[in-house]
Amino acid sequence: MASTQILIVSGSPETPVSRLPLRTRSDVPFFVVMSGLSSTFIILIVLMLVANVLFTSTDDIQAALAKPEIQAAFRLTLLSCTIAALLSLWVATPLGYLLSRYRFPGRTVIDTLIEIPIVLPPLVVGLSLLILFHLPFGGEGRWTLDAFLEKSLGFQFTYRWPAVILAQFAVACAFSVRTMHVTFDQINPRAEDVARTLGCSRSQAFLYVALPQAWRGLVTAGTTAWARALGEFGPILVFAGATRMKTEVLSTTVFLELSIGNLNAAVAVSLLMVIMASLVLVILRLIGLRLTT
Amino acid sequence: MIDLRNVTVQAGTFRLERVSFTVQAGDYAALMGRTGRGKTTLLEAICGLRPVMAGQILLHDTDVTHWAPGDRQIGYVPQDLALFPTMTVRHHFEFALRLRHWSTADVTARVTEVAEMLGVARLLDRRVKGLSGGESQRVALGRALSFRPQVLLLDEPLSALDQETRQEMYGVLKSVKQATGVTVLHVTHNREDAEALANRTLVLHDGQIHAKNVD
Numbered sequence: 030m031a032s033t034q035i036l037i038v039s040g041s042p043e044t045p046v047s048r049l050p051l052r053t054r055s056d057v058p059f060f061v062v063m064s065g066l067s068s069t070f071i072i073l074i075v076l077m078l079v080a081n082v083l084f085t086s087t088d089d090i091q092a093a094l095a096k097p098e099i100q101a102a103f104r105l106t107l108l109s110c111t112i113a114a115l116l117s118l119w120v121a122t123p124l125g126y127l128l129s130r131y132r133f134p135g136r137t138v139i140d141t142l143i144e145i146p147i148v149l150p151p152l153v154v155g156l157s158l159l160i161l162f163h164l165p166f167g168g169e170g171r172w173t174l175d176a177f178l179e180k181s182l183g184f185q186f187t188y189r190w191p192a193v194i195l196a197q198f199a200v201a202c203a204f205s206v207r208t209m210h211v212t213f214d215q216i217n218p219r220a221e222d223v224a225r226t227l228g229c230s231r232s233q234a235f236l237y238v239a240l241p242q243a244w245r246g247l248v249t250a251g252t253t254a255w256a257r258a259l260g261e262f263g264p265i266l267v268f269a270g271a272t273r274m275k276t277e278v279l280s281t282t283v284f285l286e287l288s289i290g291n292l293n294a295a296v297a298v299s300l301l302m303v304i305m306a307s308l309v310l311v312i313l314r315l316i317g318l319r320l321t322t
Numbered sequence: 323m324i325d326l327r328n329v330t331v332q333a334g335t336f337r338l339e340r341v342s343f344t345v346q347a348g349d350y351a352a353l354m355g356r357t358g359r360g361k362t363t364l365l366e367a368i369c370g371l372r373p374v375m376a377g378q379i380l381l382h383d384t385d386v387t388h389w390a391p392g393d394r395q396i397g398y399v400p401q402d403l404a405l406f407p408t409m410t411v412r413h414h415f416e417f418a419l420r421l422r423h424w425s426t427a428d429v430t431a432r433v434t435e436v437a438e439m440l441g442v443a444r445l446l447d448r449r450v451k452g453l454s455g456g457e458s459q460r461v462a463l464g465r466a467l468s469f470r471p472q473v474l475l476l477d478e479p480l481s482a483l484d485q486e487t488r489q490e491m492y493g494v495l496k497s498v499k500q501a502t503g504v505t506v507l508h509v510t511h512n513r514e515d516a517e518a519l520a521n522r523t524l525v526l527h528d529g530q531i532h533a534k535n536v537d
Binding site for chain 1: 406
């Protein structure tokens, strides 16, 4: 076992202090306990990934990726996650700004409502969407939202690809709003006040002064929404179904492959999702690093 | 001229009632008072950033009580300066001029004029992050003066500066005053600032303004 390096710094206040972390003998138990507890979670994740990698082979991954259903699911996943992330940003930016800058009646209620998709079981979100789109309304209760949209826009939601995007958006947007709220909280509102004395309207102050300062938050919110949408399963299964070549995304592919006993393909797709999610999370970390420096 | 007539303004639970005072055109007035007495609240009300519950605010004999901040022609330097972190010094000076649709030639000429007046011409293409305290003060001042406002409101602009930079800024503010003739209302709790710069001192005490002429 490698011996613990102990660096003892002594001297008068004029002595230049080393920039290395100060570690004395009394610090050793602290670092042992803290790193010991922390490592249990990290080891668990690493072991899960290693188990996946050991279980599957490149042949399995190639075979899975060659299947037209999985290719279609991959394409729909990329498309739906991107659209859900963009829609989330479109909504989260103004909502995060309003919640950060203004105190208005019902603000606490809105703040709580935004948290609901985060705390609800994912299946309940999907079920709620399904009920919303199929609840009878109108004179004799003949109409549903789904039927209305199909009639007026020629656009049916339930069990079709738009339902996938809406299910992903319903959850991902909540995370984006939270990120944008914190982002605008960290931006000095006084700069927007000064911009208004210089001739800006409130909209111009938001567009020219607040928004450019929020770009890192925008990237983080977009990436979080994208990653969240990638991992969404329950609401999609309930609201959009898992029809091959139609509403199948990678998360539902894993479920479908498992249900027909094709464990190799399920693990191969899981690894593909791990790679996609890792790429997104690495981008998040890099942005976070730039923010702190 | 800044003329406040029985102005009542509220900030949360804090309330200033029926405040009246006049600063003549071309004056440099220092508004003094202890911390938490409402000096900043009053300045924000004059800028139009805080609604006035009662009374009137007149600038050069025009009632601007309910005007939008941008229509009042007031240059404002807040205590924390609130520079725009994503912009260069040049963009700060151009900001108000672009909003007023000045021609490119006029914008360039005015930016050069302001930069030379404040001694920041060499900093024009630098971002504001990393500027020293004195340099940041000059940029905030230049941004506020760029569109030739009739009134300049300064909210404790020198409070965070060391003594040497403070003395340097006295010179800058005096030369700006002389060059532009702008009417200045300068909030400070530092008697030295008031004595060095102002020809009129207003003291906010118990919600009332007590005035005295220095010269």
